[in-house]
Amino acid sequence: MGLFVFLPLVLPLTAVPIARLTEQHLHPRGAARLMTVISAVLAVCSVLCLGLIGVVGTAQIPGNPLPDSWSDPEVRAALPYHETVGTAAMWLLALVGTACARTVVRHLRVRARARRALSGLPAGQGSAGDLAVLPDSSPYAYALPGSPGRVVVSTGMLDGLAADEREALLAHERAHLRHRHHRYLLTTQLAACVNPFLRPLQNAVAYSAERWADEDSAQAVGDRRITARAVARAALVSHAAPAPGFAAFAAPTAAAGPVPRRVAALLGPVPTSRNWPPATTPAGLAAMVAAIGTAASALCALNAAVALLVVLKAVTPL
Amino acid sequence: MADEGHAPTTGDAPARRRGQGELEAQVLAVLQRAPGPATAGWVQERLEGDLAYTTVMTILSRLHAKNAVSRSRSGRSYLWQASSDAAGLAALRMRRMLDGEADRDAVLASFVTALLPHDEELLRTLLDAASADPAATDRES
Numbered sequence: 016m017g018l019f020v021f022l023p024l025v026l027p028l029t030a031v032p033i034a035r036l037t038e039q040h041l042h043p044r045g046a047a048r049l050m051t052v053i054s055a056v057l058a059v060c061s062v063l064c065l066g067l068i069g070v071v072g073t074a075q076i077p078g079n080p081l082p083d084s085w086s087d088p089e090v091r092a093a094l095p096y097h098e099t100v101g102t103a104a105m106w107l108l109a110l111v112g113t114a115c116a117r118t119v120v121r122h123l124r125v126r127a128r129a130r131r132a133l134s135g136l137p138a139g140q141g142s143a144g145d146l147a148v149l150p151d152s153s154p155y156a157y158a159l160p161g162s163p164g165r166v167v168v169s170t171g172m173l174d175g176l177a178a179d180e181r182e183a184l185l186a187h188e189r190a191h192l193r194h195r196h197h198r199y200l201l202t203t204q205l206a207a208c209v210n211p212f213l214r215p216l217q218n219a220v221a222y223s224a225e226r227w228a229d230e231d232s233a234q235a236v237g238d239r240r241i242t243a244r245a246v247a248r249a250a251l252v253s254h255a256a257p258a259p260g261f262a263a264f265a266a267p268t269a270a271a272g273p274v275p276r277r278v279a280a281l282l283g284p285v286p287t288s289r290n291w292p293p294a295t296t297p298a299g300l301a302a303m304v305a306a307i308g309t310a311a312s313a314l315c316a317l318n319a320a321v322a323l324l325v326v327l328k329a330v331t332p333l
Numbered sequence: 334m335a336d337e338g339h340a341p342t343t344g345d346a347p348a349r350r351r352g353q354g355e356l357e358a359q360v361l362a363v364l365q366r367a368p369g370p371a372t373a374g375w376v377q378e379r380l381e382g383d384l385a386y387t388t389v390m391t392i393l394s395r396l397h398a399k400n401a402v403s404r405s406r407s408g409r410s411y412l413w414q415a416s417s418d419a420a421g422l423a424a425l426r427m428r429r430m431l432d433g434e435a436d437r438d439a440v441l442a443s444f445v446t447a448l449l450p451h452d453e454e455l456l457r458t459l460l461d462a463a464s465a466d467p468a469a470t471d472r473e474s
Binding site for chain 1: 358361362420423424427428431433434439441442444446448449451455456459460462464
């Protein structure tokens with residue numbers, strides 16, 4: 016194995032064009048699924064690659080917990096190694112582990128707190144059983160995953176919407192729960208923790224999940240315009256409340272934010288529902304590139320891992 | 334309902350255990366079923382699980398601090414009455430969670446995300462387009 020061990024760490028750079036192309040050309044459902052799988056595979060490969068570089072690089076450092084035989088001259092001869100790079104890889108690995116653990120803990124904590132907040136509200140019967148309307152003047156609407164999942168909407172949000180728009184909002188949140196979108200979000204968040212190059216995919220999956228729920232909602236209420244109005248009005252109602260400071264930082268960009276893009280997409284034509292575009296279109300090409308990149312990354316990582324295992328197995332007396 | 338976003342912790346900050354919310358909700362539910370103002374002992378009798386009298390008193394005081402119950406003095410003890418329903422209490426706690434967790438949007442799928450500066454105008458234009466449909470309701474101003 017040579018320098019290509021590092022490939023899985025750099026390949027995620029392709030995430031930006033992948034995200035852009037899939038977002039534009041694929042049905043949101045397909046886009047969310049594809050990008051989640053891609054980012055998960057690339058993240059796993061990155062971890063493997065880091066571990067490999069770390070193990071090989073630090074095996075010679077005296078006092079490390081790895082078996083002595085791993086620093087055998089034979090191993091040194093067989094594998095490219097560098098102590099500094101190896102140590103850095105180990106530190107990075109520890110950092111990645113901490114970041115992932117923090118993400119998971121935060122995820123579970125927010126869900127538990129939200130669930131506890133609702134614990135006093137018994138679930139109702141019938142189709143509206145999962146709905147919790149909270150008397151709060153500040154507008155918000157959340158899908159709270161779990162079994163059963165619940166939809167939390169404040170009266171502040173409902174007051175801002177017409178009756179048909181409320182239906183669209185509920186359909187949207189229920190689509191999140193039905194398709195378990197929180198899993199997509201968590202997976203891509205963890206992937207972005209592992210390799211920051213995967214962050215564009217995380218944002219793209221979050222956007223695609225919203226679009227997916229929008230499309231489901233539009234289908235449920237039977238009119239895409241109603242969902243479009245619901246999204247737009249909800250955003251305007253929420254905007255009246257002080258917006259998070261972070262939005263202001265993005266001020267210089269003239270590009271439209273995610274919410275107007277969602278509304279515009281809903282006002283546009285229905286996205287084609289096929290999951291894999293023909294290979295001759297730009298979308299097909301993008302999907303191909305993504306698939307090939309992912310496969311190459313996976314192969315590199317696998318190859319490197321197998322090479323390491325073979326060498327270590329040969330020198331480890333077990 | 335008053336915005337009691339961060340209710341005073343009434344001197345028992347470490348008592349932020351699991352299940353505190355459930356207990357509060359249970360006590361509140363019992364009070365709501367009461368025919369009128371009730372004593373802490375009355376509440377304690379009707380709570381499932383053997384809770385100490387002092388525990389019930391603590392929970393009642395905590396609910397009082399959150400404006401979820403009101404109390405009136407009767408002789409040497411207090412009479413308690415639910416002033417807010419379960420939904421109100423849930424809203425209080427949800428509010429506190431949302432305020433406390435800076436990036437809860439990363440976990441819970443929010444219906445709409447924050448707008449960029451240009452988005453507001455853009456949205457109004459789009460909204461006009463969406464409402465222009467004759468079949469659509471004419472509630473757009």
